[in-house]
Amino acid sequence: MSDIIKNGRVHVDEWTVLRLAEGDEAATIVLPAGRVIVPLAVWQARREELLPKAEAGVLGVWLAGNEDPTELAGDLSALPLIAVDFPKFADGRGYSIATLLRTRLGYGGELRAIGNVLRDQFFFLLRCGFSVLQPQEDKYTPAQLEAALASLIDFTEPYQGAVDRPEPLFRRQPRRPLHKEAA
Structure with a gap:
């Protein structure tokens, strides 16, 4: 089992991600027992x-970067978990999918980043609406994951608006006049 980052802590993952191998048929593949993400x-x-x-609450769905999240629009209330796959670190489509799921589609369940999820991306993944980060199994040691958690608080006040804080910093901070008005 792999480790995940959820709610600011490292946890052992209870879910299995099902990936189709070449020749597997979606309609007939045997699902593993337990909690599964198909x-x-x-x-x-x-x-x-x-x-x-x-x-x-024992089945979730994962989307590839080239898949449209609106395909799940009618089923969002039934899905406890939606995962978005990052096949390589340079593929940023998952950020857009997460943002669409949270903002336009209003998905409020667990949103998980899976695949090639790197420490350098953790902060930005959370800003786009992911609630769980699942790096590849054996990619990081427990100590490296703890260090990654600690680094997530390096930026306490992000400037840009995003899913986690829609208002940019200049809208969240009170303004003071630059000059005193002449009397």
Whole structure:
């Protein structure tokens, strides 16, 4: 099992991410036991069968960077977890997907970054609306994850607006006049 960052702490992950291998069929793949995060293709092919598991809190769906989050718009209230896959560190589409899920689609459940999730990106992933960060298994030691957690508070007041703080700093701070008015 891998470690995740959730609610400002390192936890052992209880979820399994199902990835289709070449030749696997979304409609017939056998799901592992326990809590599982399935690809969008599996959800779409077997929605009626999987919906009760999602509603019971033991099934989530993951999106690839080229998939449209609006494909899940009708099912957001049933899904306890949506994950977004980062196949490589330079692929930033997941940031946009997270922002769309949180802002336009109003998703309030667990939003997880999976795949090639790097420490340098943790702060920005959280700003875009991710609530859980799941680096690749064995990518970081427990001590490195703890250090990454500590670094998340390096910036206490971000300047730009984002999902986590929509107002930019200049709108959050009271303004003082530059010059005294002449009497």
